[in-house]
Amino acid sequence: MSSEEVEDMVESIISNIETIGEWDQVYQDFNGLLGYHDINTARIAQAAFDKGIFYPATLYRDASPEVRDQLLARLFDPACEEAGHLLLCLAQQGDEVIQEAFLRLERNPLSWRSKLYVNPSVYAHHGGGHFDEQGNCSSLYFKRCFTMLPGVGVDQAAKAGQLLEQHCPHCGCQLIDVLRLDGLDDRFSFLAVEGVLAIPICPNCITFTEETFIRYGVDGRSEIVFGEPPFDTENYCTETDLLEMSQNQLTLSTEAVPKYYASGGDEVITIGGWPEWVQDAHFATCPDCSQTMKFLAAIPWNVLMDGSEGTLYIEICTDCRTLCLFHQQT
Numbered sequence: 001m002s003s004e005e006v007e008d009m010v011e012s013i014i015s016n017i018e019t020i021g022e023w024d025q026v027y028q029d030f031n032g033l034l035g036y037h038d039i040n041t042a043r044i045a046q047a048a049f050d051k052g053i054f055y056p057a058t059l060y061r062d063a064s065p066e067v068r069d070q071l072l073a074r075l076f077d078p079a080c081e082e083a084g085h086l087l088l089c090l091a092q093q094g095d096e097v098i099q100e101a102f103l104r105l106e107r108n109p110l111s112w113r114s115k116l117y118v119n120p121s122v123y124a125h126h127g128g129g130h131f132d133e134q135g136n137c138s139s140l141y142f143k144r145c146f147t148m149l150p151g152v153g154v155d156q157a158a159k160a161g162q163l164l165e166q167h168c169p170h171c172g173c174q175l176i177d178v179l180r181l182d183g184l185d186d187r188f189s190f191l192a193v194e195g196v197l198a199i200p201i202c203p204n205c206i207t208f209t210e211e212t213f214i215r216y217g218v219d220g221r222s223e224i225v226f227g228e229p230p231f232d233t234e235n236y237c238t239e240t241d242l243l244e245m246s247q248n249q250l251t252l253s254t255e256a257v258p259k260y261y262a263s264g265g266d267e268v269i270t271i272g273g274w275p276e277w278v279q280d281a282h283f284a285t286c287p288d289c290s291q292t293m294k295f296l297a298a299i300p301w302n303v304l305m306d307g308s309e310g311t312l313y314i315e316i317c318t319d320c321r322t323l324c325l326f327h328q329q330t
């Protein structure tokens with residue numbers, strides 16, 4: 001798309017903003033522009049605010065200070081009826097003013113808090129922001145993002161779905177390195193992994209386990225921390241499935257892609273950037289240092305195995321060399 005075409009589409013979204021909640025053309029156009037063209041959403045946010053539209057929250061990703069302040073004014077009304085939506089919209093923009101406001105609301109809740117399930121700090125996670133009790137803020141995702149595209153060649157910086165020799169102690173299925181990243185490749189310098197990061201899983205049990213933890217070395221050796229058995233230990237993963245997963249030709253993109261690439265509408269593997277959540281945003285707690293882990297990669301299963309459902313999310317604590325993996329599906 002040329003920049004004129006992008007501009008025309010933005011105009012069309014603005015004129016039809018009241019239909020975005022129908023999950024139809026305007027919704028798809030908006031996600032496509034966000035994911036593949038990294039548009040600034042300031043004008044769209046203004047149009048949405050003028051019509052009282054607060055969904056999807058991503059409309060407000062680049063909300064102007066004026067729109068931000070109007071959202072905050074509504075939120076600071078103790079009788080606010082739409083606090084949940086406003087928190088999600090503000091979390092997307094997430095500047096310092098918003099971080100400070102969230103912290104104040106966390107410490108001094110208004111009466112609408114009793115109608116919500118979680119604190120403002122959890123809403124902040126939906127925009128990728130994290131703050132602790134002392135008010136220290138950090139980001140839960142990497143700003144660089146790469147994808148994996150079909151191709152054959154010598155580029156070995158990332159491999160998906162490589163078969164391993166070991167078998168799962170719970171179900172007997174052969175293990176795979178669902179992802180193997182060469183941290184020494186320039187494209188992965190943002191990860192600060194001084195070697196090969198291997199991510200082994202049992203492709204069968206991973207969907208029957210809430211969270212799986214892995215400790216990684218930088219020599220390509222990683223260890224799955226097998227905890228409680230999964231809630232189903234039958235092996236549904238056939239030889240054919242394993243072969244299909246391991247025979248993909250996916251290759252790391254040569255260039256970085258926009259950080260919201262995963263939300264563009266296609267099923268794609270992303271490494272870094274911001275994921276498209278199937279369910280709620282979820283950030284695991286590092287079992288070693290108790291910090292909130294950072295988003296590393298997402299793999300829609302359908303990319304590796306035609307006809308499969310759901311997405312695998314991988315999060316990382318580089319301080320403790322720990323990974324957390326979990327599966328979401330509708």
Ligand SMILES: [Zn+2]
Pocket residue numbers: 168169170171172173202203204205206
């Ligand atoms: Zn297993």
Ligand SMILES: [Zn+2]
Pocket residue numbers: 286287288289290291317319320321322
């Ligand atoms: Zn840690």
